Amino acid sequence: MRWLPYGPHAALVECGSLSEMSAVRATVAAARLPDVVEIVPGARSVLVVARPGTGALQEARQAVEAADLAHPPSADPREVELVVHYEGEDLPLVAETAGISVEEVVRLHTSAEYTVAFTGFAPGFAYLTGLPEPLRQSRLDTPRTKVPAGSVGLAGEFTGVYPRSSPGGWRLLGHTETVLFDPRAERPALLAPGDRVRFRSAS
Structure with missing residues (x-):
């Protein structure tokens, strides 16, 4: 350090x-x-x-x-649940890469509890840790020029939600209708470092 x-x-x-x-x-x-x-x-x-x-x-x-950094202090984290429609363009690719079914991908993604490690890339974009090992996959070889707002994706050890339409290379699992960033709100970004996040399937 x-x-x-x-x-x-x-x-x-x-x-x-x-x-x-x-x-x-x-x-x-x-x-x-x-x-x-x-x-x-x-x-x-x-x-x-x-x-x-x-x-x-x-x-x-x-x-x-x-401090004992191996056992850092734990605050009382905020808990946020995001409802996801698991119908993303890359859902079959993620399943194929992991060697499991699409249903198992959804089960793994919704069974984990995630922590916001940091934010960046775009206002309101949170990098969430806690992704199950089979879902830890590389970015797409060719990034998309436009990813719709609310898209839920994964890349490497992270999962996250695109707060607004932007280019991106993460593998897309689905989308949420939850607003992740509203510059007019008292708290513009829904997620902040330390928050806990769970995904729930809409179906």
Whole structure:
């Protein structure tokens, strides 16, 4: 793990793994340091932004160095259920690649509990961990130029939902009618790091 200056009021914590990143984010968040104004997780990094003129970055680092990152603090997470119509274009491909039936793909995807590790790519797009091993598959060889909003897909160790129409290379399992991002809402993004997510089949 490395702590790197990121401008005058922030530090970028480079982590060795996704799980280490999640533990660092949870530790800094649980410390509730009043002068830490933003925590931005990524796949292998955490950006910690401090109020200018304070010692919050050092306090955050001390909290992380004193923590047992193998057993990070657990907050009371929000739980979100997303209803999915499993009729995605790549559902047969995912089943074929995994060597299982389409019905088993749906069963595996809906039986797991997922955690929002970080957000990015597009406003409201959450990278969810917890994908069952048979469903951990590569991105499409050729990305689509347009993926409809609400599309539920998977790629690598992640599953997620496209919050708006955009290009994308994830394998599509289906779609949800839930709005993932509304810039006019008090909370624009439905999902945030640490939230727990479950998918439920509409049929």
